[in-house]
Amino acid sequence: MNQQQQAGDVRMIPIDQIEVINPRERNNRVFNEIVGNISAIGLKKPIKVTPRATADGVEKYLLVCGEGRLKAFRSLGETTIPAMVVNVSDEDAFIMSLAENIARRQCRPLELLAGIRQLQEQGYTSKVIAEKTGLTQSYIQGILMLLHRGEERLVIAVEKGRIPLNAALSIVGAGDDDTAIQAALQEAYESGKLRGKQLIDARRIIERRKTLGRSAAHNMSGKLTDVTTSSLVRTYQHEVERQKSMVRKAEFAQQRLMFVVGALRQMFADENFVNLLRAEGLATLPKYLAERVWSGGSVA
Structure with missing residues (x-):
């Protein structure tokens, strides 16, 4: 300056x-x-x-x-x-x-983060930003590192006091591996970085980060993020993956259903087994299964 x-x-x-x-x-x-x-x-x-x-x-x-x-x-x-x-x-x-x-x-948190990032973009080091704002240099360095990684969701949680900065840095350091992230949470809990409500908040934030992405719903100026070609492509790719996951789950459920239907057909083909069920008052099936096990929808 x-x-x-x-x-x-x-x-x-x-x-x-x-x-x-x-x-x-x-x-x-x-x-x-x-x-x-x-x-x-x-x-x-x-x-x-x-x-x-x-x-x-x-x-x-x-x-x-x-x-x-x-x-x-x-x-x-x-x-x-x-x-x-x-x-x-x-x-x-x-x-x-x-x-x-x-x-x-x-x-607001978004405005604070936007200000820190703008100061850095003007060429100021984390030490100078800390001196000008009254924040600690380690805090500025941590926030800037999270911002550079695109971790807006985590960095806003830090500024709101929902999770401490060192815990957020540990989560980022674990990458995208679920096991490593859980290990980071465990280490943060055991070291006292995360306790009580903060641990619950951290788990919620991690889940949202995983399902909704690292970026928050708003950009750093607090206004709605402008729609760009790249953002549309990312949204499309995310939706495609979600649909593929649903298809895989549906196919797995269908395979299990076919196995159950096949097993029931074999079991109800045994007259002794059917007589036993009748004696116990269990010779009926839910309509959805009955229509697939028997052509008439009920036991003969």
């Missing part, structure tokens, strides 16, 4: 001159709390913006941090807002905004 960032001064800035460069969705309850607090006691901390000149000479500002406070002011009918003005580049403003959101940890 550019180190020539200048210390800012606080000014009253027209709200309609501020552009949000890194917008994010916000929980309504949290937003209402922000509005209520500002309405009751005012703005405790100014937002941060960086100025930009426009072709028509109108002064504009890019929002660096404070989107919730800005929206709250606008909803209260205010036209200006206290803002600390700093001079940074567009890239630095965007990075500062990402780091601010991640450091506060008030964003």
Whole structure:
């Protein structure tokens, strides 16, 4: 990041001159709390913006941090807002905004992960990302490793606190082999990494990962994933395999049924066996089997 960032001064800035460069969705309850607090006691901390000149000479500002406070002011009918003005580049403003959101940890898991990945894509190492966000370097390294493996389902579970990061890494390290995955779970349990509800959650996540894939239902921005040719091919291949599995199971069931029908025909061909069943009141079969064992559907 550019180190020539200048210390800012606080000014009253027209709200309609501020552009949000890194917008994010916000929980309504949290937003209402922000509005209520500002309405009751005012703005405790100014937002941060960086100025930009426009072709028509109108002064504009890019929002660096404070989107919730800005929206709250606008909803209260205010036209200006206290803002600390700093001079940074567009890239630095965007990075500062990402780091601010991640450091506060008030964003949704998907947004947090998207922010970490965006910081890395901007060229920052896991150590620098950790310094900027207040997260540990080992956590950043683990999350990035899971993201690179496409393990969105696991990484979201980690951020939500459903399973610990080291357990998720153990699961990934086991690959796709069911036996190895179960061994990893056993090791995690015995070492204390997974206990109680977390162990149950881990098993559920592994099952969904196996049946639904590593990617979550949403992409890292929290919006529905765009349909692409490759995603359609993967979906088609998954459905083909599912159908083949159903056919194999049906064929196996049919073979067993044919064996049962054949055995019953031989047994009911024995008059002594039939007389014994009659004596015990057992000389009937379910309609489905009876129609296949006897042409008339009942014992002679």
